[in-house]
Amino acid sequence: MKLWNKGFEPDKLIEDFTVGADRELDLRLARYDVEGSMAHIRMLESIGLIESSELPLLLAALERIAATIERGEFTIEEGVEDVHSQVELMLTRELGDMGKKIHSGRSRNDQVLVDLKLFMRDELRSLSEHIVTLFNRLQSLSDKHKDTLMPGYTHLQVAMPSSFGLWFGAYAESLVDDMEMVAAAYNIANQNPLGSAAGYGSSFPLDREMTTSLLGFATLNYNVVAAQMSRGKTERAAAYAIASVASTLGKFAMDVCLFMCQNFGFISFPDNLTTGSSIMPHKKNPDVFEIMRGKCNRLQAVPNEISLLTTNLPLGYHRDLQLLKDIIFPATTTLCQCLDMCDFMLQHIIIKENIVQGEQYNYLFTVEDVNRLTLAGVPFREAYKEVGMAVQRGEYTPTREVNHTHIGSIGNLCNDKIAEKMNKVVKKFGF
Ligand code: ARG
Numbered sequence: 001m002k003l004w005n006k007g008f009e010p011d012k013l014i015e016d017f018t019v020g021a022d023r024e025l026d027l028r029l030a031r032y033d034v035e036g037s038m039a040h041i042r043m044l045e046s047i048g049l050i051e052s053s054e055l056p057l058l059l060a061a062l063e064r065i066a067a068t069i070e071r072g073e074f075t076i077e078e079g080v081e082d083v084h085s086q087v088e089l090m091l092t093r094e095l096g097d098m099g100k101k102i103h104s105g106r107s108r109n110d111q112v113l114v115d116l117k118l119f120m121r122d123e124l125r126s127l128s129e130h131i132v133t134l135f136n137r138l139q140s141l142s143d144k145h146k147d148t149l150m151p152g153y154t155h156l157q158v159a160m161p162s163s164f165g166l167w168f169g170a171y172a173e174s175l176v177d178d179m180e181m182v183a184a185a186y187n188i189a190n191q192n193p194l195g196s197a198a199g200y201g202s203s204f205p206l207d208r209e210m211t212t213s214l215l216g217f218a219t220l221n222y223n224v225v226a227a228q229m230s231r232g233k234t235e236r237a238a239a240y241a242i243a244s245v246a247s248t249l250g251k252f253a254m255d256v257c258l259f260m261c262q263n264f265g266f267i268s269f270p271d272n273l274t275t276g277s278s279i280m281p282h283k284k285n286p287d288v289f290e291i292m293r294g295k296c297n298r299l300q301a302v303p304n305e306i307s308l309l310t311t312n313l314p315l316g317y318h319r320d321l322q323l324l325k326d327i328i329f330p331a332t333t334t335l336c337q338c339l340d341m342c343d344f345m346l347q348h349i350i351i352k353e354n355i356v357q358g359e360q361y362n363y364l365f366t367v368e369d370v371n372r373l374t375l376a377g378v379p380f381r382e383a384y385k386e387v388g389m390a391v392q393r394g395e396y397t398p399t400r401e402v403n404h405t406h407i408g409s410i411g412n413l414c415n416d417k418i419a420e421k422m423n424k425v426v427k428k429f430g431f
Helices: 014-020 022-046 054-070 081-096 108-144 164-189 208-214 224-260 287-299 301-309 318-346 361-374 380-392 415-427
Strands: 149-154 158-164
Touching: 022 054, 022 081, 022 208, 022 318, 054 081, 054 149, 054 361, 081 108, 108 164, 108 224, 108 318, 108 415, 149 164, 158 164, 158 361, 164 224, 164 415, 224 287, 224 301, 224 318, 287 318, 301 318, 361 380
Parallel strands: none
Antiparallel strands: 149 158
């Protein structure tokens, strides 16, 4: 069934090529398509395009479709192009001409737009919840291990004392910035495009404020052309947010791989959470974090993919936009899986104590000793030279005392302040 049937069937080759993966991908939009249709027909009834007697019948039929979707039994039939056509087909099969009325004042262009906005809103909300879970995990690990020192590196060379408190806490705070991007993407998605129809509005007196409030959108994409142009733009904003989270998580995964390496040996995981080698019997590999790193690195290409897909498209609908779904749908899912997996692994992380007592980390403490001399009255440059010369002569022995107290340092992590920052950002979602 084609909604645009004009008495001929398109070539099967053409149909397969243009429908692409939609029959499967659109399943994720099904519940939103029904939700959007419910709002649309309530509105149509309010402006007299659907009879008051018809509305409850249509709503009940849509409820039944929603239940099929909930049960996981909804499919898009062979020969049906997309979810929008499938829902309309089911309504028409059940209610005849009444079902055929619901598309008044609507196009699949604004229908898919509204589906996507509702979908993206939910995906970004769920993403924000996954981020908060990992954030809390990192913060609690930071508190728990705040007194355990680890070497800090610059240029991958031993530099200054750091701590597990700093390490975990740093990634928690980094997620706050990512959350700002997620909140921005959420707010961009949280606008009603319905009523823009094919992209130029309708001669029916559509009540767009009514559908906005029925669908719980914060506001509308007012200008109908802007509404249509938000296809791609919404996805791009989400992609930037996804890429931002992915870059934090990918970096953390890299740290974990490095710190698990025997030459570092700062952390480990229970045997059953590591993976082996088919030839080297001793291996306990960090494959989880390698896959996580790889997935997160790929996710950082998503904004680029979207940009390339949409660059040079002039205003108005183009079928190219359909391909956005192929890019953005798996991206949010993959990122949430990675966040989940990271949180799971961190529940089992084993931290090595007394790392910095090792001889190889002697030079970690040079700055501490320079500062100690400086506090005792030696000008900083003199103190630096004194310690530097001792290192040069091979006579440097560290005191190994670490006393950092300023804001954000080893001894004053300010995790409570960071939690406050996160709470403030979460409020921007206005759930
Ligand atoms: N599958 C289409 C998409 O995602 C639905 C909209 C089709 N609109 C059209 N004018 N052909 O874009």
